[in-house]
Amino acid sequence: MPKVVDHDQRRVELVEATWRIIARHGIEGATMRDIAAEAGFANGALKPYFPTKDDLLAFAFSHVFSQTGRRMTDATIGRSGLGALRAYCLEILPLDDIRVSEARIVIPFWQRALTDSTKAELHSSAMLLWRDTMCDHLREADTAGELRTTLPHEDLAGLLMNLVLGAQITAVLSPIENSPDRLVAQLDACIRLMAAGD
Numbered sequence: 001m002p003k004v005v006d007h008d009q010r011r012v013e014l015v016e017a018t019w020r021i022i023a024r025h026g027i028e029g030a031t032m033r034d035i036a037a038e039a040g041f042a043n044g045a046l047k048p049y050f051p052t053k054d055d056l057l058a059f060a061f062s063h064v065f066s067q068t069g070r071r072m073t074d075a076t077i078g079r080s081g082l083g084a085l086r087a088y089c090l091e092i093l094p095l096d097d098i099r100v101s102e103a104r105i106v107i108p109f110w111q112r113a114l115t116d117s118t119k120a121e122l123h124s125s126a127m128l129l130w131r132d133t134m135c136d137h138l139r140e141a142d143t144a145g146e147l148r149t150t151l152p153h154e155d156l157a158g159l160l161m162n163l164v165l166g167a168q169i170t171a172v173l174s175p176i177e178n179s180p181d182r183l184v185a186q187l188d189a190c191i192r193l194m195a196a197g198d
Contacts, residue, residue, distance in 0.1 A: 011049055013039050015060045019101040027057070027108035054112065058119055061109040064102045065126045068092060072133075081141035082191055085134060085160070089187055092130070092164040094171040095180040103168035127165075131157045141194075149194050156194055163190055 017039035021030040032053055036043045050056035068091060075087040094100045113119040134157035141147045149156070163186065170178040 007049070010041075011059060012063065014041075014046065014049060014056065015063045018056060018060050019105060022104050022108075023101055027104075032056075054116075057105070057109055057112065058122065060105045061119075061122065064105050068102065069129075076137075081137060081144045082146045082195060085137035085141065086187065086191055088133065088137060089160055089164050090184070093167050093180075093183045093187065095183060100171060100175075103172050106168055107172060127161065131161055134160055138194075147194055148196055160187075160190065163187065 014035060017035050018030060021034050021038055025034070030053070032046055032050075033043050035056070036046050046056075050059065071091040072088045075091050076084040079087055092099075094103045109119065110123070113123045131154075135153045138147065138153040138156055142153070167178065167183050167186075171183065
């Protein structure tokens with residue numbers, strides 16, 4: 001009887017192998033041969049799943065976004081307003097090895113999205129969902145009297161988006177100056193300013 005192959009699981013294994021290779025060698029040093037070997041597959045076994053490294057990178061970004069989304073959903077259960085907003089943002093910040101690895105996938109994806117409309121659209125739709133959810137939490141905070149600022153929710157969400165996305169770059173490139181403690185402190189300072197007013 002032929003062995004049943006879980007193709008979705010294989011794709012995830014390849015993405016996880018990609019993270020490990022990128023963490024060691026960077027995106028340019030991550031060859032399809034190395035990724036296949038890291039995942040325990042023959043080199044040709046990748047082609048049915050990802051014909052090119054670019055295809056693999058696009059899937060890896062989608063996987064990162066889905067994984068982050070699950071964490072954010074779980075973190076905000078039973079929370080609302082500024083508490084939910086903080087929990088949501090904490091899941092984006094690169095505060096541990098897993099999230100730093102995710103940032104290492106996202107950074108080269110951004111570079112490719114500059115010249116690839118499909119990747120740009122994938123990124124845009126992902127970021128729109130994050131921004132909209134942040135606005136929802138800000139509206140909850142406003143209704144509950146937690147916000148003292150009169151700035152538009154969209155501007156506050158944009159500020160937070162710039163903070164969490166910028167942190168993905170700085171935590172990878174300057175980890176000593178942008179330790180997890182400092183990133184959390186910066187997020188908390190931003191939220192305190194919102195609660196304190198203009």
